[in-house]
Structures are given as structure tokens and as C-alpha cells.
Amino acid sequence: MKWLLNFLTSSIGQKLVMSLTGLFLITFLIVHLIGNIQLLYGDNGVAFNVYAKFMTGNPLIKTVSWGLYFFILLHAVQGIILWLKNKSAKGSQYAVQGKNSSWASKNMGPLGMIMLIFLIIHMYQFWLKMKLGTVTPVTIDGVEVQNLYAQVVYVFTNPLFVIFYVVCMVAIAFHLAHGFQSAFQSLGLNHKKYTPIIKFVGLAYSILVPLGFALIPIVMYMKFVFN
Numbered sequence: 136m137k138w139l140l141n142f143l144t145s146s147i148g149q150k151l152v153m154s155l156t157g158l159f160l161i162t163f164l165i166v167h168l169i170g171n172i173q174l175l176y177g178d179n180g181v182a183f184n185v186y187a188k189f190m191t192g193n194p195l196i197k198t199v200s201w202g203l204y205f206f207i208l209l210h211a212v213q214g215i216i217l218w219l220k221n222k223s224a225k226g227s228q229y230a231v232q233g234k235n236s237s238w239a240s241k242n243m244g245p246l247g248m249i250m251l252i253f254l255i256i257h258m259y260q261f262w263l264k265m266k267l268g269t270v271t272p273v274t275i276d277g278v279e280v281q282n283l284y285a286q287v288v289y290v291f292t293n294p295l296f297v298i299f300y301v302v303c304m305v306a307i308a309f310h311l312a313h314g315f316q317s318a319f320q321s322l323g324l325n326h327k328k329y330t331p332i333i334k335f336v337g338l339a340y341s342i343l344v345p346l347g348f349a350l351i352p353i354v355m356y357m358k359f360v361f362n
Contacts, residue, residue, distance in 0.1 A: 168344055308342060
């Protein structure tokens with residue numbers, strides 16, 4: 136086990152952990168976005184509340200969720216450690232790749248910190264309030280569930296939070312623009328035939344997924360404030 140610990144704490148091991156956890160979180164974001172799109176259904180939150188009840192009540196999903204929380208924390212901690220090491224060394228290819236490196240690649244640390252702050256606030260506003268039972272319950276088909284939809288409406292009718300969420304999605308977009316390709320590169324999955332495809336898919340993902348998340352608070356704000 137000592138060799139494994141030494142490997143995971145080495146520079147290569149840390150980059151490997153960052154890559155694998157990053158790809159896992161990239162997959163999660165797609166699933167999370169699909170679930171959140173139900174917020175835009177014109178059913179007063181029925182579909183979203185049923186979805187939230189399933190996600191928080193299914194034993195398998197709950198187990199996966201705890202793994203997700205661990206990976207988020209691990210990814211954040213490893214990212215901060217790598218950023219600090221690269222900043223002090225000023226020669227790491229991960230953080231500083233020369234004059235032609237992108238703005239996002241040079242600022243992965245600060246972008247990651249913005250994302251971490253966003254996650255803390257996001258978890259507090261929804262996950263923690265739901266776990267503490269402070270969300271008002273509602274009955275759907277004879278079953279009482281927490282009305283998480285009402286909590287979302289409460290948050291997204293505040294213009295400051297809408298702006299905050301949109302700005303954070305821009306930061307996430309930049310983080311993903313570099314992180315997507317970097318994850319494959321750190322895993323050694325580079326090939327002149329496939330790398331351009333990975334770059335294209337990564338760019339499309341880093342634009343479309345954060346855009347989808349950003350549109351949700353904007354649409355909900357427009358719907359409940361101006362209608």
C-alpha cells in the first residue's frame with residue numbers, strides 16, 4: 136500500500152487523480168443538467184420534485200452521491216495542491232505551457248477556487264436545506280415530498296443570485312475548456328488522428344453544458360419576475 140500512497144502523492148499520480156476525477160465529474164454534469172432541465176417544464180415543479188425525491192431516496196443513487204461528494208472534494212484538493220506547486224515552481228507543464236498556452240490553462244487554480252466557492256453556496260442553498268428538512272413539503276400523487284422546486288424559484292428570483300450563477304458558469308466553461316483536453320492528455324491518450332476530435336468535443340461540451348446551466352436561472356427569473 137505504501138507504493139500506492141507514494142504514487143498518488145507524486146506529481147504524476149496527482150495529475151492522474153485529477154484526470155480521472157475530472158472525467159467522472161464531466162459525466163455527472165451531463166446527468167445533472169438533464170435532471171435540472173425539468174425545472175423548465177410547465178407543471179409547477181411536479182416533474183422536478185419527483186426527480187429530486189428519486190435521486191435522494193434511491194439507495195443506489197445515494198451511495199453514488201457520497202462517492203460523488205468524495206470525488207468533488209478530492210478533485211478540488213488535488214487541484215489546489217497542483218496549482219500551488221506549479222505556481223511556486225513556475226515551470227510545470229500543467230499550469231504554464233509557454234507563450235501559446237490558453238488563458239484558461241494559466242488560470243486553472245483561480246477558476247477552480249471560483250468553482251469551489253460556487254459549489255459550497257450551491258450545496259448550502261439546495262442540498263443542505265433539503266437534508267435539514269427546511270424545505271416546504273408538497274404532496275404529489277398522495278406522496279409527500281420536499282418542494283425543492285419552490286426553493287429553486289426562491290433563489291432564482293433573486294437577481295443577485297442569477298448573476299452569481301451565470302458568472303460562475305462562465306468560470307466553469309473556461310475551466311472545462313482546458314480541463315477536458317488536459318484530462319485525456321494526462322492519461323496519455325494523445326494521437327494525431329483523435330486529438331483534434333477530443334479538442335472539438337471538449338470545446339463543444341465546455342460551451343453547451345455551462346450554457347444550459349446558465350439558461351435555467353435566467354429563464355426562471357424571466358418567468359417568475361416578469362410574468
